Amino acid sequence: MKVTVDEDKCCGAGNCVLLAPEVFDQREDDGIVLLLNAEPAGTEHARVREAAAVCPAGAIRIGEGA
Amino acid sequence: MTETLPGTQSETLPEFPGVRAEKCPFDPPPRIQALQQDGPLTRVRLWDGSTPWLVTTYAEQKALLSHPQISSDVTRPGYPLSAPRTAGGSLSFILMDDPEHHRQRRMVQGAFTVRRVESMRPAVQRIVDGLIDDLLAGPRPVDLVEAFALPVPSLVICELLGVPYADHDFFQDNSKTIIKRDTTAEERAAAGGRLFDYLDGLVGDKLDHPGDDLLSQVAARVKAGELTRAEAAQMGVLLLIAGHETTANMIALGTLALLQHPGQLALLRESDDPKLIAGAVEELLRYLNITHSGRRRVALADIEIAGQVIRAGEGLIMANDIANRDPAVFPDPDELDLRRDARRHIAFGFGVHQCLGQPLARMELQVVYGTLYKRIPTLTLATDLDRIPFKHDGQVYGVYELPVTW
Ligand code: HEM
Ligand code: SF4
Numbered sequence A: 001m002k003v004t005v006d007e008d009k010c011c012g013a014g015n016c017v018l019l020a021p022e023v024f025d026q027r028e029d030d031g032i033v034l035l036l037n038a039e040p041a042g043t044e045h046a047r048v049r050e051a052a053a054v055c056p057a058g059a060i061r062i063g064e065g066a
Numbered sequence B: 001m002t003e004t005l006p007g008t009q010s011e012t013l014p015e016f017p018g019v020r021a022e023k024c025p026f027d028p029p030p031r032i033q034a035l036q037q038d039g040p041l042t043r044v045r046l047w048d049g050s051t052p053w054l055v056t057t058y059a060e061q062k063a064l065l066s067h068p069q070i071s072s073d074v075t076r077p078g079y080p081l082s083a084p085r086t087a088g089g090s091l092s093f094i095l096m097d098d099p100e101h102h103r104q105r106r107m108v109q110g111a112f113t114v115r116r117v118e119s120m121r122p123a124v125q126r127i128v129d130g131l132i133d134d135l136l137a138g139p140r141p142v143d144l145v146e147a148f149a150l151p152v153p154s155l156v157i158c159e160l161l162g163v164p165y166a167d168h169d170f171f172q173d174n175s176k177t178i179i180k181r182d183t184t185a186e187e188r189a190a191a192g193g194r195l196f197d198y199l200d201g202l203v204g205d206k207l208d209h210p211g212d213d214l215l216s217q218v219a220a221r222v223k224a225g226e227l228t229r230a231e232a233a234q235m236g237v238l239l240l241i242a243g244h245e246t247t248a249n250m251i252a253l254g255t256l257a258l259l260q261h262p263g264q265l266a267l268l269r270e271s272d273d274p275k276l277i278a279g280a281v282e283e284l285l286r287y288l289n290i291t292h293s294g295r296r297r298v299a300l301a302d303i304e305i306a307g308q309v310i311r312a313g314e315g316l317i318m319a320n321d322i323a324n325r326d327p328a329v330f331p332d333p334d335e336l337d338l339r340r341d342a343r344r345h346i347a348f349g350f351g352v353h354q355c356l357g358q359p360l361a362r363m364e365l366q367v368v369y370g371t372l373y374k375r376i377p378t379l380t381l382a383t384d385l386d387r388i389p390f391k392h393d394g395q396v397y398g399v400y401e402l403p404v405t406w
Helices: A015-019 A042-054 B007-011 B030-038 B058-065 B100-112 B114-119 B121-137 B144-149 B151-161 B165-179 B185-208 B214-223 B229-242 B245-260 B262-270 B274-288 B358-375
Strands: A002-005 A024-026 A033-035 A060-063 B041-043 B053-055 B295-299 B303-305 B308-310 B315-318 B403-405
Touching (some): A002 A033, A015 A024, B100 B214, B121 B144, B121 B358, B144 B151, B151 B245, B165 B185, B165 B229, B214 B229, B245 B274, B262 B358
Antiparallel strands (some): B041 B053, B295 B315
């Protein structure tokens, strides 16, 4: 799994951080998403998929493979 | 399906918002909920005779709320207004489109990150504990709205923004007037004006004497030339109103719903599991969906969806209370089930306007639902359900009063 985030789209509501704190964080000053791990381990995959599904701004993309 | 509806045909359309069934104060209006069976999009008639689209299904609401060609700008022709609009005044970013919406939202987003909000949890717990101490020491029965549900978010948001709590009655009264659905346009404009003037004065104070609060940060943007003073005051009004009555209604209406579902209430009373409590908050948000007037937008271009074409300039109402009861997403949607996984609900909206304060709202509700019923285990209603005054007329649903005893 390969994760990418689009900082320009992110509206900082933090859903991804709540769901997958190992993979996503937010910048201190403006709440924009920070990707902690672009290739999360298999145990994280379900949570990352859920984060992508609830992201209100469509800012999280998941590429398959590996 | 015709694109434009002649007057006579519009007479037969369901009126929106609808009327809730008398015995089901927690369920959406039956006639509106039933529209979901007719397909994702139908037409409804508003108070002004306009006939915007009503979107009732979860998938289509999410698709439309995150569509780049829909606008939140109330000043555009075709926007489905919930009440007459008085011209003039500046708009807050909830009614703006990107890029300006994004620019302004980002200025305050940092105050609502998951981590920042988590750091406020002990302070919120102290506020909640203190108010419950007062309840227990005070007379019975008591109105839970006045004595608990409103003060919790008021204290929190005043603290965060740097608004003196002494002024809380003042903004309480004015924000109530603004969000009541049946307030006249003049009354709403007057109340909005008073709040605006008050926040404008506060921004002025913060310009001269900045503190460690959000309004001081907003004032600093004025100094830096990134916001006008009017924009800053308007932003303050938005944060004050949006974070206040919503959370209060979730506390009071949520408590009422739990009192009517004693088995569910027992789960909260008996569990210390933060996961269960967090899950319960999501389910109550889904089930009660207090923002019951729908997310309102206007199409900027023709949009094809679910076999229909929404024309540029047509109004759209995404009834998120109905989407949160979509059986395709939530099995047995009309059941309150604190143990279900409700995290996909859209009670905070969806798309770029999704609630800015949701981490804060979630945390406040977790503390409240996780504390109140444990500390007052015999909490009960001090009147009959059918004597409770519900906010049928509110932009945000809830109860005006909740007499309880223990
Ligand atoms: C349980 C409580 C709450 C509920 C149910 C709620 C619900 C909502 C909803 C549905 C929207 C989307 C509006 C739209 O799409 O047009 C929204 C936006 C907003 N909410 Fe909340 N809210 C709550 C608490 C809060 C709190 C505590 C704050 C903190 C200040 C807050 C601040 C805002 C702001 C600033 C917006 C505008 C966001 C934007 O336009 O980008 N809300 N809220
Ligand atoms: S859920 Fe989406 S919009 Fe929200 S912080 Fe994460 S990436 Fe940004």
